[in-house]
Amino acid sequence: MKRFRYVTVAAWIVAAAWAVVPRTVLTDTLTDAPTGFSGSTNGLLTQAAFDAAREVFAEQESIADGLGPVYNAQSCGECHQNPVTGGVSQITEVRAGRLTAFGRFIDHPGGSLIHSRAIDATAQEHILPGHDVRTLRTSLNTLGDGFVEAIANSTLLAIAQRQPTLSGGVIAGQAIGVPVNEAGAGVLRIGRFGWKDQHASLLSFAADAYLNEMGITSPLQPVENTTNGRSIAPYDRVADPEDDGDDVETFAQFMRSTMAPARDAELAGTMEAQRGERVFSAIGCNICHVTSITTAPAGTLINGGELVVPAVLGNKTIHPFSDFLLHDIGTGDGIVQNGGQGTANKMRTAPLWGLRTHDRFMHDAASLTLINAILRHDGEASVTRSRFRSLIGSDQDALLTFLSSL
DSSP states (O other): OOOOOOHHHHHHHHHHHHHOOEEEEOOOOOOOOOOOOSOBBBBSHHHHHOOOOHHHHOOOOOOOGGSSSSSSOOOOHHHHHBSSSSSSSSSSEEEEEEEEESSSSSEEEOOEOSEEEESSGGGOOOOOOOOOOEEEEEEEOOHHHHHTTTOOHHHHHHHHHHHHHTTTTTTOOOOOOEEEEEGGOOOEEEEBSSOOOBBSHHHHHHHHHHHHHHHHBBTTBBSSOOOOTTTOTTTOOSSSSSOOSSSHHHHHHHHHHHHHOOOOOOHTHHHHHHHHHHHHTTTTTHHHHHHHEEOOOTOOTTTTOOOOOOTTTTEEEESSOOOOOOEEOOOOOOOOOOOGGGGGTOOOOOTTTGGGGGGBTTSSBBBSSHHHHHHHGGGGGGGHHHHHSOOOOHHHHHHHHHHHHH
16 A cells, blocks of 8 residues: 655644745745736736727638538637636537557547537537547636736756655645747746646647647648548638638737626635634645745746747746646546646646636546536546545535635
């Protein structure tokens, strides 16, 4: 039986508080990132430009625009709409593949993403026999992602390096280097977007989603998907690239300009929620669901030199309740993307900001209550889950109240 080393509750609180703010940043230069669900810009774009970008983000694509031939949605807004454009939704996607005799994951023909829709019935994708690694993935929130993009690699690495010490060797987040497509071949940055941390830049993420969710090619993703590995040429009616890159840029600028998800201020101000936050930290939840992170200073070059952190995104404190690292908490979906075979059963720590806007939890939307989601945690989170189970009922209730305020 594996034995875990425990630390005192007081030590957890002190260590976790020390861990979340990089000590190299002068705190008097920091300000909190703006939050809200008002549909207002964070200041990167003017409100008029932001509103125009939001319209493009929510615009329904048609076959004449290049939609499909296989796709999941007609707009970004279909999957990112609750409670405002850019948020979450109940939409899920399907991924599949298989394992070799030696346990190596291989994508389903045409890629692990199994598209749910097609512009022609004969192009519809299905999971083929023999591909029994299967999962659902929920749509992710994109609000506040401009601040996430502006987190320095060094900040994420520092969080990862401290986790084994803070957890007695139980927790060890993994940072992976992933391509920044707009910066050219070979340029990598630490991933932070997607359930597998498969993207590091919002421009790369937007181009990937345009192709894989809507079937629209662009200069960063110029090659059409197949249908279960078969050519879609008989159905493809628009020359590639179907977008000249303008829409992809607009999607990225919209996401960079969103405010971070806001808490329920009234509930967060209650003694019950504040007690719950202390319990959250005391049992070690915040080692992975990191409470506060500071973005890189304004003027910092990121994304392989393709983006300069603007003043409205730089030196901002955000409260994502995530470390944006990969962990094995016993719920991994077995799918491999940019991280290599060792990440098959690892998932990005789900940011908890905006949690109160969800009615389904975990990557597969299989948990319909917060209690169930917590109890599904295992692996690196097994000790923390055990601590939760051992809490008295009133402490558990306080923790759930705190989570409901996020």
